[in-house]
Each structure stands twice: as C-alpha cells, then as structure tokens.
Amino acid sequence: MSKLSGTKKKIYDASVKLFAEKGYKATTVREIAKVVGIQQSAIYNHFKNKEAILDEIIDNLSNSHLINLFEDKEPKEIYKKGKSLLKQVSNMFKLISYDTKTDLLFRFMMQELFNNERLRIFYNEEFYQKNVKKLSIVFFMMMQDEMIESMDPLVLANEFFSPLFFYQLQIVRLKADNKSTAVAATLFEKHTDFFWDRIRIKNEKKDQLF
Amino acid sequence: MSKLSGTKKKIYDASVKLFAEKGYKATTVREIAKVVGIQQSAIYNHFKNKEAILDEIIDNLSNSHLINLFEDKEPKEIYKKGKSLLKQVSNMFKLISYDTKTDLLFRFMMQELFNNERLRIFYNEEFYQKNVKKLSIVFFMMMQDEMIESMDPLVLANEFFSPLFFYQLQIVRLKADNKSTAVAATLFEKHTDFFWDRIRIKNEKKDQLF
DNA sequence: GTCTATACAGAGATAGAC
DNA sequence: GTCTATCTCTGTATAGAC
Structure with missing residues (x-):
C-alpha cells in the first residue's frame, strides 16, 4: 500500500x-x-x-481496495461467471465496509467529498466511472452471450452499483454509532439475488412450466 | 418552513x-x-x-421537503396508482436535487453526517427508516393486490430507495463542480422504468404471446 | 439591535538547542 | 529527528457605547 x-x-x-x-x-x-x-x-x-x-x-x-472491485481482471475473462461474478463484486463492497483500514478510507472520502475538489475527481473517475464502465462492459458481454436480457448496459450498471454503495454507506454510518450492522449487511446478498433473478434469461429447459 | x-x-x-x-x-x-x-x-x-x-x-x-416523499398520504390511499406512484416518488428525489433550497439541506446533511450524532439520528429515522417503511407497506399492498410479484417488501423498498438516493448524491456532487447533471438526471426515470418492469405481474390478456 | 473594541483560546507553523 | 519555546493568525465570544 x-x-x-x-x-x-x-x-x-x-x-x-x-x-x-x-x-x-x-x-x-x-x-x-x-x-x-x-x-x-x-x-x-x-x-x-x-x-x-x-x-x-x-x-x-488509488492504491487502496476502495476501487478494485474486479481485482484487475478484464471483463472478457470474467463475464461468463455470471451471477457469481456479481456476488463477488457485491462481496467486495461488504468486505470494504468491514475491513478496519479501508472503511476508514471510505468514511474519509464521504466525509471530505464536498470539501475537496481533488477528492471529488477521484470519487468520480476512479471510484464511480471506472467501476460502472467496467460493469457495463461485463453486462454488455452477458447480453451478447444471452445470459441476461438486453437493455442499456450503462443503466444496468448504475442500477447494480448504486444499492451496493448505499448499503456500504449505511454500514459505515451505523458503525459510527456502534450500532448493529447485521440487517444492513444482509442486503448486499439480497441485492445480488434480487437483481440477477430479474435480468437473467431463464433456461427454458428447466423452467418449462407452461 | x-x-x-x-x-x-x-x-x-x-x-x-x-x-x-x-x-x-x-x-x-x-x-x-x-x-x-x-x-x-x-x-x-x-x-x-x-x-x-x-x-x-x-x-x-423535519419540516423540509427532504423527507416527505409521499406528501403525507397514507399507503392504502395511493398504492393502487402503481407505477405512477413510484414515478412520483422518484420525481420527488429529482425535484429535491434541483430545488435551490432543499438541495442545500441535502448537501448539508451529507456534509455533516459523520460529525453530528443528532443529524445521524435524523438521517436514519426520518430520512431513511420512515420512508423505506412506508415504501415497504406500499409494496406489500401491491403484492396483496397482485400488481407486483411477492417477495420481501422491505428488501424491495431498499432496492427502490437506494438508487434514488445515490442519483441524488450524484447530482448534488456534480453541481458542486458546476458540471452538467443531464445524464445523471435521466437515471431517476430509467430506474423507475427498469424497476417496475421487473416486479410487475404482466397482464396475461395483453401479453399472451405463447 | 448594531456597532467598535477587545479579551481569550486554539491552531498552524518556525527557531534553535540537543 | 525530536524537543521546548514562541510567534502569529484566526476564530469565538463578551463588554459597553450608541
């Protein structure tokens, strides 16, 4: 580091x-x-x-875990993992929320966001844009491969990213008051389950109920 | 006020x-x-x-528009409006982001969130819990009425709420740098469209394609 | 209720001995 | 590289005249 x-x-x-x-x-x-x-x-x-x-x-x-949701792997290498990839990204957010070093960096970032322009640039470019763009490429490839439904990949990336961010903020805020984070922590996985289930293309061979 | x-x-x-x-x-x-x-x-x-x-x-x-997403109406009065209700809530977030008084209050809240315990209590109880609970009641009633699929209403409420919060933060942040908020602003509606389309129970009479 | 003047404390930063 | 001492500036708050 x-x-x-x-x-x-x-x-x-x-x-x-x-x-x-x-x-x-x-x-x-x-x-x-x-x-x-x-x-x-x-x-x-x-x-x-x-x-x-x-x-x-x-x-x-820039050297922190705050921004490396994909562990430096390229979209084409990993998109085939499907839901388990999303689980992994979701889990990264959760880990950051609990890691005693990185959670301080996240809190610091949120704390000073409106007071420091360089920090806002970092937030926007490294934390938000970079990850959302990578996510949208992954989703685009999943669409091409008919794993998930076709739609605007960038919208989809934002929809996947934003709850994770929010839940992370919830956890860090709750920890500031030494409150229990148990309920909030379950939302990371529930988000991925909910999300994936709504966008995946159901396998006709298994889901032939009608 | x-x-x-x-x-x-x-x-x-x-x-x-x-x-x-x-x-x-x-x-x-x-x-x-x-x-x-x-x-x-x-x-x-x-x-x-x-x-x-x-x-x-x-x-x-507590007297600001920051927390009144439903204009004080009760869930049972409004849940039947379905998607247009969600549109309305989504639009409230957007309005707050652009209203020149309320956006300052939002920015103030985020700015001081980690420095003031009373503010965190307000954020948690009035801004977050109250609205998410009301949302989950609305979703529960929609489920009962078979407008949307059955699932945990609280999870659903969080999934609907969190992107709106995030997009609001995006707008306020972009405005801090006098950057264009046009793209971010479209995400409010796209979120509602995406979300509703994934949870609603399709009308069989219209969607009988198979 | 507003002004000028001022007290008082706290914070950032420097000088120079060890 | 760390210490003590100190300078300077800034910020909150009060006193008292108008």
Whole structure:
C-alpha cells in the first residue's frame, strides 16, 4: 500500500483515522501528534504542513481496495461467471465496509467529498466511472452471450452499483454509532439475488412450466 | 418552513448555505455575518453561539421537503396508482436535487453526517427508516393486490430507495463542480422504468404471446 | 439591535538547542 | 529527528457605547 516507513507512516495512519472520524478541518496537528506519541512540531519534519498530509492520503486512495472491485481482471475473462461474478463484486463492497483500514478510507472520502475538489475527481473517475464502465462492459458481454436480457448496459450498471454503495454507506454510518450492522449487511446478498433473478434469461429447459 | 423573521432568518439562511458548501467547522461566524451584512458580534443577539445555529438547522430539517416523499398520504390511499406512484416518488428525489433550497439541506446533511450524532439520528429515522417503511407497506399492498410479484417488501423498498438516493448524491456532487447533471438526471426515470418492469405481474390478456 | 473594541483560546507553523 | 519555546493568525465570544 503506502510506501511510508517509521514515524511518517505513523503520522499518515493517525491522520487517516482522525480525518475519517472528525473531518480534516476539525482535526488538529496536536491531536495527530498525540496519537503518534510525538511533539506537535515534529510533524513538520515529515510533512511540509497539514495540507500535505491530506494530499498524500488522497494520492494514495488509488492504491487502496476502495476501487478494485474486479481485482484487475478484464471483463472478457470474467463475464461468463455470471451471477457469481456479481456476488463477488457485491462481496467486495461488504468486505470494504468491514475491513478496519479501508472503511476508514471510505468514511474519509464521504466525509471530505464536498470539501475537496481533488477528492471529488477521484470519487468520480476512479471510484464511480471506472467501476460502472467496467460493469457495463461485463453486462454488455452477458447480453451478447444471452445470459441476461438486453437493455442499456450503462443503466444496468448504475442500477447494480448504486444499492451496493448505499448499503456500504449505511454500514459505515451505523458503525459510527456502534450500532448493529447485521440487517444492513444482509442486503448486499439480497441485492445480488434480487437483481440477477430479474435480468437473467431463464433456461427454458428447466423452467418449462407452461 | 422556519418561522424566523428579519435578521435571524437571514443569519439562518446564510448559515445553511455556508455550512452546506464548506462545512460547519470551516465556516466562520464572520463569514456568516458578512453574507448577512452585519457585524460579526451582532450574530450573538440572535443566537446564543455558533452551535445554536447548527442545532436550529437540524431541528428544522423535519419540516423540509427532504423527507416527505409521499406528501403525507397514507399507503392504502395511493398504492393502487402503481407505477405512477413510484414515478412520483422518484420525481420527488429529482425535484429535491434541483430545488435551490432543499438541495442545500441535502448537501448539508451529507456534509455533516459523520460529525453530528443528532443529524445521524435524523438521517436514519426520518430520512431513511420512515420512508423505506412506508415504501415497504406500499409494496406489500401491491403484492396483496397482485400488481407486483411477492417477495420481501422491505428488501424491495431498499432496492427502490437506494438508487434514488445515490442519483441524488450524484447530482448534488456534480453541481458542486458546476458540471452538467443531464445524464445523471435521466437515471431517476430509467430506474423507475427498469424497476417496475421487473416486479410487475404482466397482464396475461395483453401479453399472451405463447 | 448594531456597532467598535477587545479579551481569550486554539491552531498552524518556525527557531534553535540537543 | 525530536524537543521546548514562541510567534502569529484566526476564530469565538463578551463588554459597553450608541
């Protein structure tokens, strides 16, 4: 992940945590230093200023699991997996919601989304567009292969993506209040089941009931 | 809406705008006063302190259009409208995204969601739970009436609600960068079309193709 | 109710000894 | 690289005249 070491890494990690929990503006350099266990001024030996820490975190988001829903595999390699591929993507969202490092990055992203233009660019291009486009290619191939019904692949990709995002936000929000996430967590799988069942082309040989 | 008048109302409105755009913490009392056109200290004749403004805004969220997706009508009165009811709910989300007052409240809510427990309670109970529950009752009645397929109504309600929320967030985010929202705006209707078409029970008299 | 003036605290950042 | 000390600025809030 981030190629930082020693104190700089500690500062980085503490900042991610505090920025995610309280927001960038509300977090003080003194607090970060306290978590790390050094004096406030020592921070400046590792980062030019507070904003440089923020920039470093945003730069590193691209290396996080936040955006790799497909584990770098190409659509044509994987589309044939059908429902189990969707299950896998859905499960990635769930994993991110529970992974104690990546959930902080997600929370940080949502926390600062409206305060930082670079972050919005990341959100839009890397988190949203890239994944939705990849999804729509997968769906397009599934349509060609007559696994699912034909329709606008991009609309379909958005319809699959958006509930997963929402449920992830639900989980992270619930965790902020130490509330149970059990019910929300089941929605990831229920979404995939519901979704796949509505778009797949039923096998006539098995479903010949009429 | 809010029953404030004169300067107090101006302070309130300016605060909503600034809190939504920059966040509560990053907004200074001086800035608010500047927008209103008074001296910073004059704020304190109307509000005890900065936090009191925040509290007032959160208190008033319940009176906003943010949560009234059904215009206060009861499920049994409206469920028979079928798809056009869903269209109406979907359209409410779209209207909120574009209404220049309510979109600020939505942005404010998302902006401060992780920084304010009272706001999270509002989000959960009034914005999410209340609407999803009402939706699930509507879907349940539609199932009873054999308008749509039978399944878990709560899951269905979540599946209908979550994309609308996501598209709303998309629009508000795009507007923050003055980007075009045209494509995102079409997704509200496409969602309803897609969704309804997948759950409705087809009329045998019309669809007798086999 | 608004103004000017000011108190007070907190935060970011730098200087220089070790 | 870390420490103590300190500077400077900014922001919230209050006092008191008008």
